[in-house]
Structure formats: C-alpha cells, structure tokens
Amino acid sequence: MEAKQYHNPxxxxxxxxxVFYREGGLEPISFLWEDGQEYEISKVTDIRRAASLKAGGTGIRYTCKVxxxxxxxxLEEDRWFMERRD
Structure with missing residues (x-):
C-alpha cells in the first residue's frame, strides 16, 4: 500500500x-528560497525545540536574522522548512 503524500501550502x-562544529552542534548560515534566491543568515539568536503552529510539525526552531x-x-528530523508568510 502506498503512503499518501500530504501537501501543506x-x-x-x-x-x-x-556549519557543523567539531565541538558539536550545527548552525545554519544561508538558505535557498523557492525562487532560487540565496539568503544569508547574519545571526542565530535562539535555538529551541518548538512546534510550528502555522505549518504544523515539530523540530528544532532556529530564530535567525535575515x-x-x-x-x-x-529542522524537522532530516529536513529544513520555514512557514509561508501571508
């Protein structure tokens, strides 16, 4: 039986x-948006386990300055995501 793919807009x-640090831990430094534009993350101000209330799902939430x-x-298991803004 094939699993259904759920698409969340x-x-x-x-x-x-x-960046993966040799002492342990990781830090995002940039990301590619849907249109292919790369955005540099100037600073990560907070890292915590949290749920995405808008998009659903839980993982490690990185609060970033862009x-x-x-x-x-x-970071949801092995994939990165962001919530779509209105």
Missing part, C-alpha cells in the same frame, strides 16, 4: 547551508 522545504528581519527556520 504553509510549509516550505528549503536547502540550507550549515536582512534585519527575524525569521524561524525549523
């Missing part, structure tokens, strides 16, 4: 460039 899966805006980037 509020959840955007992204390619993310990440062009002086605060955005949430989620």
């Amino acid at each position: 509020d959840k955007i899966y992204l390619s993310v460039k990440t 062009h002086n805006r605060e955005v949430y980037l989620f």
Whole structure:
C-alpha cells in the first residue's frame, strides 16, 4: 500500500547551508528560497525545540536574522522548512 503524500501550502522545504562544529552542534548560515534566491543568515539568536503552529510539525526552531528581519527556520528530523508568510 502506498503512503499518501500530504501537501501543506504553509510549509516550505528549503536547502540550507550549515556549519557543523567539531565541538558539536550545527548552525545554519544561508538558505535557498523557492525562487532560487540565496539568503544569508547574519545571526542565530535562539535555538529551541518548538512546534510550528502555522505549518504544523515539530523540530528544532532556529530564530535567525535575515536582512534585519527575524525569521524561524525549523529542522524537522532530516529536513529544513520555514512557514509561508501571508
């Protein structure tokens, strides 16, 4: 039996460039948006386990600064996603 794929228009899966530190841990440094534009993350201000209330799903939420805006980037098991903004 084939599993159904659920498409959530509020959840955007992204390619993310990440630094893995030899002491342990990781930090996202940039991501590719749906249109292929790469955005640099200037700073990660918070890292915590959290749920995405808009898009659904849980994981590690990275609060990031991108062009002086605060955005949430989620690591859900082995995939990165962001919530679509209105």
